[in-house]
Each structure stands twice: as C-alpha cells, then as structure tokens.
Amino acid sequence: MTGEKGNNRVVVDLAALRENYRNLTAFIKDSARILAVVKSDAYGHGLVRVAQCLQEEGVEVFGVAEVDEGVALRQAGITGEIIVLLGVMPDEYHDVVQHRLSPVVFDRGTLITLSDYAGEHDWVVPIHLKIDTGMGRLGIMPHELDMYLSFIQAMTGIHLVGLLSHFPMADAPEREATDLQNRHFASLAAKNRLLFPGVRLHAANSAGLINHPASHYDLVRPGITLYGCSPCPEKQGDGQPLLQPVMAFHSRVVQVKEVPAGYGISYGHLFKTERVTRLAVLPVGYDDGYLRKLTGRAHVLIHGQRVSIVGRICMNACMADVTDLAWVEVGDDVVLMGRQGDGIITAEEIAGWMDTIHYEVLCLFGSMNRRTYLDGSA
The missing domain is CATH 2.40.37.10 (Lyase, Ornithine Decarboxylase; Chain A, domain 1)
Known part of the structure; x- marks a missing residue:
C-alpha cells in the first residue's frame, strides 16, 4: 500500500537504499555485478519504487519470485534482465515471452514445454538452470547436470544464460560447509562452461556476498543487505559493508x-x-x-x-x-x-522479540501498512 493518510505508515528511505547499493558494489570483486533481489515486494519496501531507484543507480539484473512481479516491473519501465527465481508454469509462458523474462528452470518438463512454446512464437527464452548443491529446495541434483545440458543443447526455443545454486549456511560462523558447497558448484560450473561459454554463474546470497568472496562469480544476489540489514547481525561492522536501514x-x-x-x-x-x-x-x-x-x-x-x-x-x-x-x-x-x-x-531487535528473523519483520510491516517514500535523489 502507498499513500499519505492513516495513523500507521512505513517510511522507505531511498537515499539509504542507494547508499547500500553503492557500498555493496564496492565490496564485491570487480568482475561481479549485482543481481538485485526485489522479490516479495522488495522485502516489503515496494517492488516498483525500489527497482526504479536501483535502475537509476545502474542495476541491470533483477530477481523476482513470481512472473507477475516481472510483468509489473516491465510495465513500470524496468529494462534490464528480470530473472524469475521460483520458475514458471505453462499458463505463464505467454507473459514470459511477451515481457522478455528469464525464468530459472529445474525440471525437464518445463524445458520441453517452454522451448516448444517459445518456438511457436518465434522467440528464444533465456533461462537459468538451478542446481541443488545442498539447499534441499529447488534445483536439479548434481548428477543430473550432464543430462540437462544435453537436453538444453538439443532445444531451439531456449538459451542457457545462467547457472546458479543457493547456500543454506553462508551466515554460519563455521565456513566449511559453504566452502565445500561452493567448490562443488565451481566444479560443476566448469563442465557447463565448456559447452556454454559465456554463461553467467551465481551462487552468493547476501551472506555469501559478505562471508564467502570466492562465491562472487559473475553475479551476486543481495536481498536483505540492499535493505540495510546484515544477514549476520552478530558480526555487523566486522569487515562487512556499511549498511543503513531503509x-x-x-x-x-x-x-x-x-x-x-x-x-x-x-x-x-x-x-x-x-x-x-x-x-x-x-x-x-x-x-x-x-x-x-x-x-x-x-x-x-x-x-x-x-x-x-x-x-x-x-x-x-x-x-x-x-x-x-x-x-x-x-x-x-x-x-x-x-x-x-x-x-x-532495529528490525533485528524486533525479530528477537518475535522469535523470528529480521527478514520476516520487514516483509510483515511493509506488506501490511501504507508506504511513503523519502526520495533521496541528488
């Protein structure tokens, strides 16, 4: 919700958002670029206003959860690549093609039907293939990668532009599990790049961005850090980028x-x-x-x-x-x-009172109250 009236309001400081983006950009390795995660209404901060602000700052790749979010961004004038992180269903293929979205894919059926649909409409859909290297959520299993790469090579309606994975423990003080997972992803990616040169790799979420620089690859996917919260609040200030709550x-x-x-x-x-x-x-x-x-x-x-x-x-x-x-x-x-x-x-303090994480606090407050914006433009 947006508007000026009402007793309760969430105030979104776009100047702080811009500063966080600049600090994150300075923190990552030079060859990596920001994939701005604006899913779930930009963590309650407002999908369109946040994406427009970040596009003005130079962001060229955005991550959303659902096709509808991608459509809303296109209709709002977002021109960069929009990656649909949760994948797509057949009844969404029309919007994927019409609005030039890049879905994450993790099953053979989607590869086949999406390629067929795109071919019928004289389009080649850019896709990102997700590998489950330890999250236990979305993604093909590592031993299936060769088979999937063969499928993709044989299809004319899709084009592989990205390979990704996700870390479940990058915020943990113990580094070993994530380092092992990252090395596994790197070895799989090397095989992929022999067949698909130029494919971009991405694995680092906010915690990976901060704690595991070896995982920065071509793209990094900050979410909570863009909005001024650390994924590792107990380490804040200890070699982390400077962040301002948005x-x-x-x-x-x-x-x-x-x-x-x-x-x-x-x-x-x-x-x-x-x-x-x-x-x-x-x-x-x-x-x-x-x-x-x-x-x-x-x-x-x-x-x-x-x-x-x-x-x-x-x-x-x-x-x-x-x-x-x-x-x-x-x-x-x-x-x-x-x-x-x-x-x-802070959101972290409220999360402690609620026995939850600060991600949930931002999503709750932002989704259930009117939003007003401090523009923060120069």
Missing part, C-alpha cells in the same frame, strides 16, 4: 489517559499497573503486522525515549506506558522501528 515504521498517539494502581490493561489483564500510570494508546496491532507475540516484550520510541508496550497487543491497538515522559499528547509521532532522536529500534 525501512522505518511509525504510528501516532490517539489517546492519553491516566489509570490507577492495580488497573488491568487489555485482554486477559495479563498486565496490571503497580502505580498511577499514564497510557498512550496507539492504533497499531497484529492486523498491521505488530504481532501478539510482541506482548510483554516490545518497546517503542516517543519523543526519542524508549517506553514499554504493556498489556496484550490487540488487533488494531496497543498501549504504551508513558508515565515517565514529561509530556505526551494526541498526535505525537511514535516509532515502532527506526530512529527518533537518540533512540533506535
């Missing part, structure tokens, strides 16, 4: 009230006041991605000061204890994630 989450106070000591707050009265307490009621709850799991754990920033959320978080509301703040009034800005004055609440 997303902030704001609400505002809709009521300030005083309640007596011993007063129960919200459903179930899990929290009872121990003193006369001033509450600020905030119009944000689990319908906005501010999950019930945050009950008893979360803090927010008001006037740059950290205050506790008390009582159960409701569908559309939660309460902050502002007793110790000098003055709070209706309409005051509340930061649930981001900076205010000297205070900061």
